[in-house]
Amino acid sequence: MVPLDFKSLHTIPDSHEWNKSTVVDDPNTIEPIPVVDLNDPNAVSLIRHSCEKWGVILIINHGVPMDIVKELELQTYELFSLPSETKARALRSEGSLFGYGLHRVAPFFPKLLWSEGFTMSGSPMEHAAKLWPHQPDQLTNFCAVMEEYQKEMKKLSGKLMELMLESLGLTLEDVEWFKPKNGTDRAQSMLQLNSYPTCPDPDRAMGLAPHTDSSILTILHQSISGGLQIHEDGIGWIPVHSVPGSLVVNVGDFLHILSNGQYKSPYHRAIVNNTHHRISVAFFYVPPSDVKNGPLKKLIDDDHPPLYTPVTWAEYLQKKSYLDVKPKQAY
Numbered sequence: 001m002v003p004l005d006f007k008s009l010h011t012i013p014d015s016h017e018w019n020k021s022t023v024v025d026d027p028n029t030i031e032p033i034p035v036v037d038l039n040d041p042n043a044v045s046l047i048r049h050s051c052e053k054w055g056v057i058l059i060i061n062h063g064v065p066m067d068i069v070k071e072l073e074l075q076t077y078e079l080f081s082l083p084s085e086t087k088a089r090a091l092r093s094e095g096s097l098f099g100y101g102l103h104r105v106a107p108f109f110p111k112l113l114w115s116e117g118f119t120m121s122g123s124p125m126e127h128a129a130k131l132w133p134h135q136p137d138q139l140t141n142f143c144a145v146m147e148e149y150q151k152e153m154k155k156l157s158g159k160l161m162e163l164m165l166e167s168l169g170l171t172l173e174d175v176e177w178f179k180p181k182n183g184t185d186r187a188q189s190m191l192q193l194n195s196y197p198t199c200p201d202p203d204r205a206m207g208l209a210p211h212t213d214s215s216i217l218t219i220l221h222q223s224i225s226g227g228l229q230i231h232e233d234g235i236g237w238i239p240v241h242s243v244p245g246s247l248v249v250n251v252g253d254f255l256h257i258l259s260n261g262q263y264k265s266p267y268h269r270a271i272v273n274n275t276h277h278r279i280s281v282a283f284f285y286v287p288p289s290d291v292k293n294g295p296l297k298k299l300i301d302d303d304h305p306p307l308y309t310p311v312t313w314a315e316y317l318q319k320k321s322y323l324d325v326k327p328k329q330a331y
C-alpha cells in the first residue's frame with residue numbers, strides 16, 4: 001500500500017480518522033525528562049534514573065557535528081518533498097525492511113497514519129537510485145549524507161551502550177555478542193526517515209501509532225521539537241520536549257529484556273500539527289539477528305529471577321504484536 005498524497009488533502013479522510021486521548025503537559029505534575037550532558041561525571045547515575053523512570057533521555061555534548069545533522073534534515077526534506085509517484089518507485093517490497101512506504105506498525109491498527117517513512121541499513125543507493133535516476137549529483141549527495149550520519153550514529157551508540165551497561169553495574173564484556181568477531185562489532189543498525197506532513201485537522205489524525213521500539217536503543221533527531229509523546233501508566237501521554245542540539249535516546253525492547261525489566265521500553269507515539277511538515281530520523285541499534293538475548297547473567301539471582309526467555313531479534317520481530325503495550329514475554 002502506498003502512503004497518501006497528503007499535500008492534496010484539505011480534510012481527514014475516514015480511513016485516517018483517529019480518536020486520540022489527550023496529552024498531559026502540566027509542568028507541576030510531571031518531572032521533566034532529564035537532559036544528560038555526556039561529558040558530565042554524573043551522566044551514568046542520571047541515565048540510570050531516567051531509564052528506570054521514563055526509558056527516555058535527552059543527550060547533549062554527544063559529539064555528533066551539527067552540520068551533519070543539518071545536512072541530514074535537508075536531504076530528508078528533499079526526499080519527502082518529491083511527488084508521490086516518484087516516491088512510489090522506491091516502494092518497499094513485500095517482506096523487505098528497506099525502501100519507502102507505510103510504517104511497519106501501520107497494519108496493526110484499524111486506521112491509517114498521517115506519515116510516510118524510508119528505511120535503510122548502510123547505503124541507501126538501491127532505493128535512492130529509483131528516486132533520482134537522472135540527478136546523479138543529488139543521488140550521490142543523498143547517499144553520502146545518509147552514510148556519514150550512520151557512521152556518527154554507530155560511534156555514538158557504542159558509547160551509549162557502554163554508559164547504559166555501566167549504569168546497570170556492567171561492562172561490554174557482559175554482552176556475549178558485543179565482542180567484535182573478526183574485528184567488527186556484531187550489532188546491526190537501521191536508519192528510519194519519518195515524514196509527518198502538515199495536517200488540516202491534527203486532533204483527528206495520528207502521525208505514528210503507539211509502539212515500543214524493537215531495538216536495544218534508538219537515537220532520534222526531530223526537525224522541530226514537539227510531536228513525540230510517551231505514555232506513563234496513571235498519567236497519560238506526556239510530550240518529550242527537546243532542547244536545541246540534543247538527541248532523544250529511547251530504551252528499546254532488547255535493553256528492557258537485557259536489563260531484566262529494570263529499564264523501561266517506553267510506549268510512544270508521534271502526533272502531527274497544522275503548521276509544519278515535521279520530519280524525524282531514528283537510528284535503531286539492534287542486536288545480531290541470530291543471537292539469543294535474555295536477561296544478562298549478572299542481573300539474575302534468587303531475588304531477581306529472569307523475566308524473559310532468550311529470543312533472537314529475528315524471532316522477536318516476526319512475532320511482535322504492536323498491539324501489546326509491554327515487550328512480550330519471550331516465545
Ligand SMILES: C=C1C[C@]23C[C@@]1(O)CC[C@H]2[C@@]12CCC[C@@](C)(C(=O)O1)[C@H]2[C@@H]3C(=O)O
Nearest residue numbers: 097103104105190192211212213214215284
Ligand atoms: C528495525 C526496525 C524497527 C522498526 C521495524 C524495523 O525493521 C525498521 C523500522 C522500525 C520502525 C520505525 C518506526 C516505528 C516502528 C514501530 C515501525 O513501524 O518501523 C519501528 C519498528 C520497531 O521498532 O519495531
Ligand SMILES: O=C(O)CCC(=O)C(=O)O
Nearest residue numbers: 192194227228270280282
Ligand atoms: O517521530 C517521532 O518523534 C517518533 C519516531 C519513532 O518513534 C520511531 O521512528 O520509532
Ligand SMILES: [Fe+2]
Nearest residue numbers: 211212213268
Ligand atoms: Fe519509535
